[in-house]
Amino acid sequence: MxxxxxxxxxxxxxxxxxxMKDIDYGLLCGILILxxxxxxxxxxxxxxxxxxxxDVYNSNFYFIKEITWAIVGIIGMLITMSIDYHxxxxxxxxxxxxxxxxxxxxxxxxxxINGATRWIRLGPLSxxxxxxxxxxxxxxLAHLIDQRKDKIKKFKEGTLYYLAVAAVFAVLILAGKNLSxxxxxxxxxxxxxxxxxxxxxxxxxxxxxxxxxxxxxxxTQSYRLQRLTAFLDPWADPxxxxxxxxxxxxxxxxGGIFGSGLGNSRQKALFMPEPHNDFIFAIIGEELGxxxxxxIILVFMFIVIKGVSIAIKARDNYGFLVSIxxxxxxxxxxxxxxxxxxxxxxxxxxxxxxISYGGTSLVFNLGAxxxxxxxxxxxxxxxx
Numbered sequence: 001m002x003x004x005x006x007x008x009x010x011x012x013x014x015x016x017x018x019x020m021k022d023i024d025y026g027l028l029c030g031i032l033i034l035x036x037x038x039x040x041x042x043x044x045x046x047x048x049x050x051x052x053x054x055d056v057y058n059s060n061f062y063f064i065k066e067i068t069w070a071i072v073g074i075i076g077m078l079i080t081m082s083i084d085y086h087x088x089x090x091x092x093x094x095x096x097x098x099x100x101x102x103x104x105x106x107x108x109x110x111x112x113i114n115g116a117t118r119w120i121r122l123g124p125l126s127x128x129x130x131x132x133x134x135x136x137x138x139x140x141l142a143h144l145i146d147q148r149k150d151k152i153k154k155f156k157e158g159t160l161y162y163l164a165v166a167a168v169f170a171v172l173i174l175a176g177k178n179l180s181x182x183x184x185x186x187x188x189x190x191x192x193x194x195x196x197x198x199x200x201x202x203x204x205x206x207x208x209x210x211x212x213x214x215x216x217x218x219x220t221q222s223y224r225l226q227r228l229t230a231f232l233d234p235w236a237d238p239x240x241x242x243x244x245x246x247x248x249x250x251x252x253x254x255g256g257i258f259g260s261g262l263g264n265s266r267q268k269a270l271f272m273p274e275p276h277n278d279f280i281f282a283i284i285g286e287e288l289g290x291x292x293x294x295x296i297i298l299v300f301m302f303i304v305i306k307g308v309s310i311a312i313k314a315r316d317n318y319g320f321l322v323s324i325x326x327x328x329x330x331x332x333x334x335x336x337x338x339x340x341x342x343x344x345x346x347x348x349x350x351x352x353x354x355i356s357y358g359g360t361s362l363v364f365n366l367g368a369x370x371x372x373x374x375x376x377x378x379x380x381x382x383x384x
Contacts, residue, residue, distance in 0.1 A: 023081065024376035027306040030299055031354065031369050035070055037284075037296065038355035038362075042066045045268050045283040046276035046357065062276055062357055069359035073366035080370030085319060085378075088371070092139050099136045102129035103172035110176065117176045128360040130173045130181045135368050137169050137185060138192070138325030145196040146318040152197040159202040162193050179217060179224065180336065180348040186210070188328045195324050231346035247272045248279050248341050251286035252293075259289030276357040278349055281341040296355070297338070304331045310372060313379035323375050326368045 046062035053061075088095075102120065106129050110117040119126040141162060151157040166189035174182040190203060218224045230241035238246050251267040254260065265286045268275040275283050285293045307327030314320040330353045337352040339345040351358050353365050 021377055021379070023373040024306060024310060027303060027310070027369070027376065028373060030303040030306065031366070033299055034296070034303075034354040035074075035366075038280075038352075039063070039066055039070060040262075041280055041284055041287075041355060042276050042357045044263050044287060045265065045280050048269050049275060052270060065359065066357055066362075069362050070366075072359075073363040076363055077366040077370035077373070080367050081373045083371075083374060085322060085371050085374045088139050088322075089143050089318065092136075092143050095136045096140050099129065099133050100168070100172065102127070103133060103169070103176075105129075107172075107175055118178055126360070128358075130176070130178055131360045131364045133169050133173060134181065134185060134188065134329050135326065135364060137166060138188065138322060138329065138368075141165065141189060141192050142318055142321035142325060145192065145321055146316075149197075149317070152193075153199055155199075155202045155205075159193055159198045159206070162196075162198075163189060163206070165189075174217070177221075178349070180350045183214075184329065184332050184336070184350070187332055188325055191328045192321055192325050196321060227346045227348070231343070234343065244273055244279065245343055245347055248282040249343055251282040252342065255286040255289045255292075257290045259285070259287050259292055262287050278337065278351050278356060279341055280356050281338060281352055284355075285341075300331070300334045303327075307331075307372060310376045310379065314375055315378040315380060319375045319378065323372055326372050329368070330365065 043060075043063035043066075047059040050056050050061040051059040106117060106120050109120060111119045111121050111126070118128050118130060120129065144162065144165065145152060148157075151161070152159075163186075166186055170182045170185045173185060194200065194203060218228055226241045230237060230245065234242040234245050234249075236242065247267050251265065251272065254266070260266075265275075265283050267286055268283050272279060272282065281293070281296075284296065288295075304327055307323060307330070311320050311323035311327070314323055333350055333353050336345070336348065336350045337356070340347055340350065351361050354362065
């Protein structure tokens, strides 16, 4: 992995210089495409549900809220895009303290929804600290790995140390019964540690520990075990734990290749629970068909490739690590969401980035993309 680590690279040729340039418009266009699709599909998937939902009775309810949060997110993206990403190194300690405080606070004053305590209510608004934690951890690990370059190849002072830092965030998130985000946090940490220059053997030596921890976490909570058994045999309990997955498979199957047409989903008519949230990809498959699903997957692949390209061209090791961390969060969430909706892994609460309904997730994802765009402005170019 020495060829991947930027911390161990030799200084670049003197004929190279750092030049501020335009942002990566390809990445920006890909994000805006997903955002547009998300707004349209949130309206399509939620209109019937909102019309008959108690205390709402307004088909435009979620659509208007999604547009509002999209505007807030775009403003946030423009702000983070205009701030030199090195500034975040100064803010990181304060962000870490704030994030840990909110992760603890949500355990005591958070709203319990569907058995999970993940949201802090602020009047009519709600805030999900775990969404912030993902990106704060990225900034913190990037700072630590870059600052302690000489430690990365050591097991205790390198790999184990950085995983322990990530585990602090993960344990607090897990305390709110959010195993999915906990897993994402640890996976992103492993990716950043690996590309930061750690030895593969060190990370692989901890795989059995990770598997054992996963097994314990599943078997110590009955609802997690039920989700696992529902995944292994969905048709054993079609009206219980497997209900949402089966409705998702019905939606994808009935969509076929070309789909039933935008707005023509049947599963969103109170068959699929909260169709505008984590299972919105199933409604996309039903209305836009296999072609629509593949198109969205291709856009995500394009965004990931752009993100990796920005990381490779980053001005310094810190920018490289931040870029990899941000794009890893988005890529892992998209993969897990699609896997859950298609029945390829047990059901878990991971929204599809930029498409699923959700204010906190959308705002922080767009803010993180703004950081990535700022890094793209400061890429290295060769003088001809």
